[in-house]
Amino acid sequence: MNSSTTANPSVHTAASVTNYTFALTSLTSLFFMWGFITCLNDILIPHLKAVFDLSYTQAMLVQFCFFGAYFICSLPSGYLVKKIGYQKGIVVGLVIAALGCLSFYPAASMHSYPVFLLALFILASGITLLQVSANPYVTSLGRAETASSRLTLTQAFNSLGTTIAPYFGAYLILDNVASSMATAAEKAASVQMPYVMLAAALLALAAIFSWLKLPKVAEHTDTSETVSGSAWEYQHLVLGALGIFVYVGAEVAIGSFMVNFFGEASIAGMEESEAAKYLAYYWGGAMVGRFIGAGVMQKIAAGKVLAFNATMACVLILVTVFSSGHLAMWAILLVGLFNSIMFPTIFSLALKGLGAHTAQGSGILCLAIVGGAIVPVIQGLLADTIGIQLSFILPIICYVYICYYGLKGSKPRPVNG
Secondary structure, three states: OOHHHOOEEEEOOHHHHHHHHHHHHHHHHHHHHHHHHHHHHHHHHHHHHHHOOOOHHHHOHHHHHHHHHHHHHHHHHHHHHHHHOHHHHHHHHHHHHHHHHHOHHHHHHHOOHHHHHHHHHHHHHHHHHHHHHHHHHHHHOOOHHHHHHHHHHHHHHHHHHHHHHHHHHHHHHHHHHOOOOOOHHHHHHOOHHHHHHHHHHHHHHHHHHHHOOOOOEEEEOOOOOOOOOOHHHEHHHHHHHHHHHHHHHHHHHHHHHHHHHHOOOOOOOOOHHHHHHHHHHHHHHHHHHHHHHHHHOOOOOHHHHHHHHHHHHHHHHHHHHOOOHHHHHHHHHHHHHHHOOHHHHHHHHHHOOOHHHHHHHHHHHHHHHHHHHHHHHHHHHHHHHHOOOHHHHHHHHHHHHHHHHHHHHOOOOEOOO
């Protein structure tokens, strides 16, 4: 891949330095919105599973289509951002995401699961462009040494969105169709107004970001020599991409199965509308952990914190798999606390030292978010064969790799040594 299509984002110094706080504050709204929207999938899965009488594997196609968009759209998004800039990329991403939300209306009217999946793909395509635009922009707004802390802090607002979303979905989607007398068409239609409301919010943000004056991001190229090579030549980036793959896969899979898991008689025996509200503890733990992590990683190496959190996640899921009742329930909810710093930490560690290949590296890492499409489907297959509780063994394998990456794989080095 020609590295001339990539860039290293860096904010001009002088006057723009005073705009860092304003820029970060503005960007937190984006992290909030895509966290909110992504978490609603955890409500959609049990809802559409019941509406269309789906198996676990079929229901996980929600995540397959949503996160599959990252695989298809990440690299094209990277090229688009290079052409139009980070701020315009954000605006275009918001508009595409809004169109995806609006597509839920005809999907419900047609009572078509494939059209729902198409709407999710369009929505996620917009979110992908937002990720490719906003994540590297945040890492550029300050000193390189504190990039992990800065991205972790903005991701905390992503978690605020995921914490609020379960209540939004439970009340506006699940509670409205709690009656057993509701028809399948009425249950499907319950998603229309919530997603129209989201479309309106996204379009409002697009209008705001088209008018904001954010600090300029320079495209750094080395004028003293020809830039050659590719981001793929950095081993810690390649290993980091796999880390993003398994992390997003594990986090998404756990959230996707949680409502149905809490409905199991041996766990909590909850109704869907009640179980959905407990998702707020899972995602809320991630929010709290990110605020704590932003401070901890000022003192302790990010790789060590990552390895510790991955180990704790493994222990908690083992408790979930081999226990029952509220112990199993609260153990899996606590995993959210230790998930907290993983995505932004892996992301920033993987981009460290990439220089002119940073934008390309960001696209590769966003490409790896396709793990959220693959891992839940594999867990769905396991749940359909060995049961939902034992299927949580799969996320354990994911966290073991993340521990390795934190301890060893994240050390910056090119593939050739």
